[in-house]
Amino acid sequence: MQRTKNSAAKAVKKHNYWKWAFILLLAIVLGSGLFVMQQVIAPNQQAREITQKTSSHQQHATINVEMNKQQLNTTINYYLKRQQKNKKIKYQFYVDQAAVLVGTTKLLGQRVSFSLYTQPTVTSQGNILLHAKSVAI
Template structure:
């Protein structure tokens, strides 16, 4: 009788052992499958994000223009002469070792000439940030932000944004339209070494519609 009970106990223990082994194996397989699935989904997501972050422009530039301050000043002067031809206010903007804005505004009813000096920076979107560094208003002592407030009242192009509180002017080149179908983006501005790089984009669709 005792021998039969011992045999039954051994059979139960053996059965429990195989059940435990089977469950452990099943748990390992499920865990491995979940781990692999998670890893695969993470890799796909990372690749997708990288591709999205790298897309800045929909098309490649038609060509890159490498220029200098003298040539850029000619272009600026030509643009301002054309833009200000119908305006009563006059001002100049040109590049030396710094970018300089020269013009006049009225203070207490009297015209006051000013010189604003900026350090240019290329922004990640290809626009240009002008950081105001110095101001000269004759013998007057006027805070920088007050001068910029007066500059903001000038008849500036729509793509020029004056942020007087921050002492900055932003040139939104992505809003500047040249001959209807040409856009530009700044790549590099180094006034000290006289190196300026711009990417030029042609709107192929716009040109094609005109030809039709």
């Protein structure tokens, strides 16, 4: 009689390997997700070094630049053209009575032109802030 009870007890103690495999897989997925999140959120060593170097310098260099409207338009459009390589949307920037961003893009298979009219103002730090006034399509 005892042998039957022991063999019945052994039969009940079967391990469910699928359950343990699922738990292991779940732990790997969660661990990997936490590791990736930690890497994304934490600043890298290179960024820390740059921050330390820039924060240790208390003086900032200033450069005074004087340009007429044509020089300003040419300079801005040179950098915009370099940035727009292999992009679907093309635009240019012009300063005249107002600052205008003019461009073209494809919309539903048709070429569409657009213009964004802005009013430039100078901030206390000397930067130029553009306030959008109107958009034309």
